[in-house]
Amino acid sequence: MTTLPPIIEALREAKAIAVLTGAGVSKESGIPTFRDAMEGLWAKYDPAELATPEAFARDPEKVSRWYDERRVRCSAARPNPGHRALADLQAWCGERGKSFTLITQNIDRLHQAAGSHDVIELHGTIWVWRCTLCGDEQEERGGPFERYPPLCACGGFRRPAVVWFGEMLPEQALRRAFDTAEASDLFFSIGTSGLVTPAADLIHIAARRGARTAEINMEPTSITGLTDWAIHAPAGEALPRLAAALV
Numbered sequence: 633m634t635t636l637p638p639i640i641e642a643l644r645e646a647k648a649i650a651v652l653t654g655a656g657v658s659k660e661s662g663i664p665t666f667r668d669a670m671e672g673l674w675a676k677y678d679p680a681e682l683a684t685p686e687a688f689a690r691d692p693e694k695v696s697r698w699y700d701e702r703r704v705r706c707s708a709a710r711p712n713p714g715h716r717a718l719a720d721l722q723a724w725c726g727e728r729g730k731s732f733t734l735i736t737q738n739i740d741r742l743h744q745a746a747g748s749h750d751v752i753e754l755h756g757t758i759w760v761w762r763c764t765l766c767g768d769e770q771e772e773r774g775g776p777f778e779r780y781p782p783l784c785a786c787g788g789f790r791r792p793a794v795v796w797f798g799e800m801l802p803e804q805a806l807r808r809a810f811d812t813a814e815a816s817d818l819f820f821s822i823g824t825s826g827l828v829t830p831a832a833d834l835i836h837i838a839a840r841r842g843a844r845t846a847e848i849n850m851e852p853t854s855i856t857g858l859t860d861w862a863i864h865a866p867a868g869e870a871l872p873r874l875a876a877a878l879v
């Protein structure tokens with residue numbers, strides 16, 4: 633972990649810190665990645681056949697059942713040390729008048745459960761189900777639904793408020809994410825492959841504006857050679873060490 637001291641120095645100097653997180657951060661909490669979720673009865677399906685508006689239109693019962701299984705699995709998951717270290721880092725920044733913005737591709741809200749606030753959710757959340765007719769949104773924290781798809785009071789089908797393949801990202805979240813990247817002077821990419829745009833563009837936007845950049849990921853990714861620092865370790869190990877070194 634020889635890269636730690638320079639990153640600590642960069643954190644102390646930075647005024648606007650932006651962090652992008654992906655599935656790698658939640659994996660240590662037992663949240664299955666998209667591919668991992670295709671197991672058991674679902675092994676015969678291609679994720680692209682379940683996570684599209686066309687799939688929901690074709691078979692809302694099957695798609696909502698699959699997402700509800702994921703939702704119930706998420707309810708058993710707890711934040712891991714990586715989530716908690718990012719919440720600590722936000723508090724540390726707040727005490728020093730630095731801006732800190734967390735942007736996530738994860739839909740599980742484990743960052744919020746760990747104490748992070750004002751999180752930008754690029755891919756929505758599995759906890760909110762939206763009516764496809766009237767747009768009403770409900771937070772669903774209980775056990776499995778009684779019917780699939782769940783129904784709105786208006787009679788419309790409810791779907792998870794997540795971003796499906798072929799759908800636009802929520803406009804306000806995306807705008808905030810781009811603004812955050814542009815304004816940052818230190819940008820972290822954590823637990824994400826750096827391949828899925830537009831999230832993958834954020835680090836390049838930050839770098840073009842002169843921000844220093846760091847990656848924390850289990851394996852090297854397409855952005856590894858482009859960042860100022862790279863730590864190849866689980867986020868649940870690297871982030872607590874980083875947070876501990878600050879105090």
Ligand SMILES: [Zn+2]
Nearest residue numbers: 763766784786
């Ligand atoms: Zn409705």
